[in-house]
Amino acid sequence: xxxxxxxxxxxxxxxxxxxxxxxxxxxxxxxxxxxxxxxxxxxxxxxxxxxxxxxxxxxxxxxxxxxxxxxxxxxxxxxxxxxxxxxxxxxxxxxxxxxxxxxxxxxxxxxxxxxxxxxxxxxxxxxxxxxxxxxx
Amino acid sequence: xxxxxxxxxxxxxxxxxxxxxxxxxxxxxxxxxxxxxxxxxxxxxxxxxxxxxxxxxxxxxxxxxxxxxxxxxxxxxxxxxxxxxxxxxxxxxxxxxxxxxxxxxxxxxxxxxxxxxxxxxxxxxxxxxxxxxxxxxxxxxxxxxxxxxxxxxxxxxxxxxxxxxxxxxxxxxxxxxxxxxxxxxxxxxxxxxxxxxxxxxxxxxxxxxxxxxxxxxxxxxxxxxxxxxxxxxxxxxxxxxxxxxxxxxxxxxxxxxxxxxxxxxxxxxxxxxxxxxxxxxxxxxxxxxxxxxxxxxxxxxxxxxxxxxxxxxxxxxxxxxxxxxxxxxxxxxxxxxxxxxxxxxxxxxxxxxxxxxxxxxxxxxxxxxxxx
Numbered sequence: 214x215x216x217x218x219x220x221x222x223x224x225x226x227x228x229x230x231x232x233x234x235x236x237x238x239x240x241x242x243x244x245x246x247x248x249x250x251x252x253x254x255x256x257x258x259x260x261x262x263x264x265x266x267x268x269x270x271x272x273x274x275x276x277x278x279x280x281x282x283x284x285x286x287x288x289x290x291x292x293x294x295x296x297x298x299x300x301x302x303x304x305x306x307x308x309x310x311x312x313x314x315x316x317x318x319x320x321x322x323x324x325x326x327x328x329x330x331x332x333x334x335x336x337x338x339x340x341x342x343x344x345x346x347x348x349x
Numbered sequence: 350x351x352x353x354x355x356x357x358x359x360x361x362x363x364x365x366x367x368x369x370x371x372x373x374x375x376x377x378x379x380x381x382x383x384x385x386x387x388x389x390x391x392x393x394x395x396x397x398x399x400x401x402x403x404x405x406x407x408x409x410x411x412x413x414x415x416x417x418x419x420x421x422x423x424x425x426x427x428x429x430x431x432x433x434x435x436x437x438x439x440x441x442x443x444x445x446x447x448x449x450x451x452x453x454x455x456x457x458x459x460x461x462x463x464x465x466x467x468x469x470x471x472x473x474x475x476x477x478x479x480x481x482x483x484x485x486x487x488x489x490x491x492x493x494x495x496x497x498x499x500x501x502x503x504x505x506x507x508x509x510x511x512x513x514x515x516x517x518x519x520x521x522x523x524x525x526x527x528x529x530x531x532x533x534x535x536x537x538x539x540x541x542x543x544x545x546x547x548x549x550x551x552x553x554x555x556x557x558x559x560x561x562x563x564x565x566x567x568x569x570x571x572x573x574x575x576x577x578x579x580x581x582x583x584x585x586x587x588x589x590x591x592x593x594x595x596x597x598x599x600x601x602x603x604x605x606x607x608x609x610x611x612x613x614x615x616x617x618x619x620x621x622x623x624x625x626x627x628x629x630x631x632x633x634x635x636x637x638x639x640x641x642x643x644x645x646x647x648x649x650x651x652x653x654x655x656x657x658x659x660x661x662x663x664x665x666x667x668x669x670x671x672x673x674x675x676x677x678x679x680x681x682x683x684x685x686x687x688x689x690x691x692x693x694x695x696x697x698x699x700x701x702x703x704x705x706x707x708x709x710x711x712x713x714x715x716x717x718x719x720x721x
Contacts, residue, residue: 237672240638240669240672241633241636241638243635243636245601245633245635245636246633246635246636246638248601249601249602249633249635250631250633250640250668250669253601254530254668258529258534258537259534259535259536259537260477260534260535260536263536265492265536266477266536274571276601318444318445323444326442326449327442327524327700327712328676328678328700328702328710329444329702329710330702331673331674331675331676331702331703331705332673332702332703332705333672333673333674333703334668334672334674
């Protein structure tokens with residue numbers, strides 16, 4: 214009985230089956246959601262794009278700072294399709310946004326380098342860019 | 350078939366990342382020590398070893414030698430505990446047809462603790478490692494992951510400063526998903542106030558923490574919170590079960606976590622099983638949307654002979670249980686302690702994202718570790 218109790222977490226860990234869907238349609242494609250749920254935990258880890266390490270001089274730890282680094286714009290500055298591309302994100306055009314190519318490792322170093330993002334999260338970032346990469 | 354190929358490739362020798370920070374949880378229960386603090390100064394393990402820990406390092410864990418400071422050539426006064434860790438690593442990363450090798454210093458750290466009348470002053474400082482260039486100037490790589498003051502009396506301790514909560518399995522591998530994705534990555538030690546108690550088969554810990562008070566003090570969590578854990582050892586201290594919970598809040602989100610940790614040492618077979626599963630609810634404040642998350646780990650370690658351990662592990666992180674956004678990893682590692690103070694660690698990991706097992710990535714790492 215005690216052994217079973219001690220090994221219960223193992224059984225639970227194994228019992229968790231693959232779940233979920235490929236469509237992130239009902240998740241907010243706003244910058245604050247994308248930053249909180251994808252960019253901050255995956256990119257702004259202490260040894261990478263944190264304030265301390267700032268690998269490649271990129272500090273992605275705060276929403277406004279990360280927005281400025283990625284888009285080349287100050288949060289609140291109006292942007293939209295037709296705005297000139299800057300830095301890693303071309304608002305309205307994920308196909309011209311370097312960030313997407315880096316997340317997929319297409320022709321550029323893959324980021325994050327150790328554990329790449331799953332496709333469904335990259336698509337959420339694409340949705341944010343496609344909708345104008347606004348800072349909201 | 351492809352999964353078989355993945356496992357075969359891992360077996361063939363690819364390796365992955367392990368790195369400094371916490372203790373080796375695989376030594377709990379297996380070496381006659383049931384609590385971290387039997388061998389370490391810290392109640393959570395990791396860092397400085399006490400006299401018993403150094404004795405075990407030579408007598409039980411490695412294939413021989415003197416585990417004392419500087420191999421016993423010099424002994425500090427009784428009130429002073431000294432130590433340090435030097436780690437170097439070489440890795441090869443493979444995704445698709447691309448190979449990326451790297452060699453880098455992983456850890457250069459010295460630690461000291463002054464102890465007396467129940468008080469401990471602890472300081473660890475060093476140069477943080479980095480696998481990728483360009484590296485910042487040396488002065489910007491100086492960091493102190495732990496510095497705290499602790500008071501102990503009988504079975505109770507109170508400590509304040511910078512250190513990890515006693516929480517979860519506390520693997521030495523900071524890339525373990527139950528560490529990395531739950532906010533216990535390297536250099537993410539929070540500032541806080543903790544208290545704990547141990548008595549008989551029980552121990553319990555509580556830790557309140559806040560964001561780092563001064564930016565200069567380095568990275569750390571941006572949230573404040575409370576983490577609690579209780580563990581009970583069973584079966585003549587060959588098994589343990591722990592329950593834990595954590596509540597945190599930051600400007601961006603609020604998270605509530607509950608988890609279970611289990612450990613079982615099958616002495617006759619020389620087999621240790623470690624497992625952890627955590628479920629977390631995250632609420633994103635700006636959008637008032639929420640999601641459930643899950644992190645789990647299952648590891649098995651076989652003691653092949655004294656100083657030689659073979660391990661395997663499964664990691665899973667699901668940042669959003671409603672989406673196909675999981676990260677899975679399978680790893681094998683070989684840990685060799687030829688003499689006290691020396692460790693060679695070869696560890697291989699295959700990882701996949703979003704349940705896509707067809708195109709796994711591989712990361713390999715050979716780590717050489719010397720502690721003072």
